[in-house]
Amino acid sequence: MATVAERAVGAIVGATVADAAAQPLHWIYKLQTLDSIIASEEAPEFGQPSANPFYRIETGRNSCYGDQAYVILESLAECQGLDIADLKQRMYRMFGPGTDYDDAQNLEYKPHEGVKASYPINGSWRQASIKDFLKNTEAGKDDTGSEEDDQVDGATKVAPLVALYAGQPCMLEKVEDALRVTQNSDTALAAGLTTARILEQFVLYGKRDGVIETVMEEMRKPDRKNPTDLDQAMVSFLQKVLDNRGGQHREVVTTVFSQD
Numbered sequence: 001m002a003t004v005a006e007r008a009v010g011a012i013v014g015a016t017v018a019d020a021a022a023q024p025l026h027w028i029y030k031l032q033t034l035d036s037i038i039a040s041e042e043a044p045e046f047g048q049p050s051a052n053p054f055y056r057i058e059t060g061r062n063s064c065y066g067d068q069a070y071v072i073l074e075s076l077a078e079c080q081g082l083d084i085a086d087l088k089q090r091m092y093r094m095f096g097p098g099t100d101y102d103d104a105q106n107l108e109y110k111p112h113e114g115v116k117a118s119y120p121i122n123g124s125w126r127q128a129s130i131k132d133f134l135k136n137t138e139a140g141k142d143d144t145g146s147e148e149d150d151q152v153d154g155a156t157k158v159a160p161l162v163a164l165y166a167g168q169p170c171m172l173e174k175v176e177d178a179l180r181v182t183q184n185s186d187t188a189l190a191a192g193l194t195t196a197r198i199l200e201q202f203v204l205y206g207k208r209d210g211v212i213e214t215v216m217e218e219m220r221k222p223d224r225k226n227p228t229d230l231d232q233a234m235v236s237f238l239q240k241v242l243d244n245r246g247g248q249h250r251e252v253v254t255t256v257f258s259q260d
């Protein structure tokens with residue numbers, strides 16, 4: 001990982017492989033269940049068969065997050081850069097009617113309904129922002145992104161964009177335009193842009209100390225690029241992360257960052 005190009009490739013490959021590795025264990029919200037699965041596994045990544053309670057796909061395939069990143073990567077490569085019209089078409093082709101994401105049970109699912117007795121479904125899981133994207137596209141809207149969904153999709157798919165545009169003045173603009181295709185909500189956007197800023201540091205400069213601090217400093221500047229109203233909240237959040245860096249993951253997640 002000596003050069004910017006190697007680290008850019010590493011960011012894409014790393015994010016893709018990590019997504020596939022985690023897929024069989026993601027969305028297991030019952031800690032007891034998760035604990036009992038991983039207790040018997042020396043290496044829980046790429047678990048087989050998948051223990052995902054909502055949907056079953058073959059281990060090794062990407063989740064609905066990795067598939068979005070893949071579509072972005074493919075579009076960037078085919079168009080030699082970000083082309084929003086092309087990206088919209090490819091997103092529709094990956095997630096729309098007739099695809100592995102097209103499932104009657106999934107269609108009926110409302111956010112936060114939880115696992116039903118008839119789950120897991122056989123096939124990929126189409127999540128909230130993608131459902132809104134499809135609806136908006138079919139309604140002929142220009143703004144295809146979900147207005148409400150503020151989940152983590154934005155952050156999970158920035159790698160190909162950062163890899164291509166790292167170090168260029170337009171990087172955040174490209175990330176913002178791409179993210180708005182499926183998520184047009186403040187939180188999703190602010191978190192996605194913050195993730196892109198952090199990843200860009202690692203792509204440009206490799207592993208080094210002080211990356212989070214550098215990004216926080218940048219985000220406090222009045223003349224920063226692509227400002228959002230939530231940037232100061234993101235900075236406070238990052239500070240909390242730094243303050244709790246020495247803590248145990250589960251302890252910190254369930255106490256410091258718990259919304260309950």
Ligand SMILES: *[C@@H]1O[C@H](CO)[C@@H](O)[C@H](O)[C@H]1NC(C)=O
Nearest residue numbers: 056105118119120121122123
């Ligand atoms: C998924 O496939 C398995 C094996 O064919 C079957 O037993 C199960 O009922 C299917 N699940 C759904 C939700 O259709």
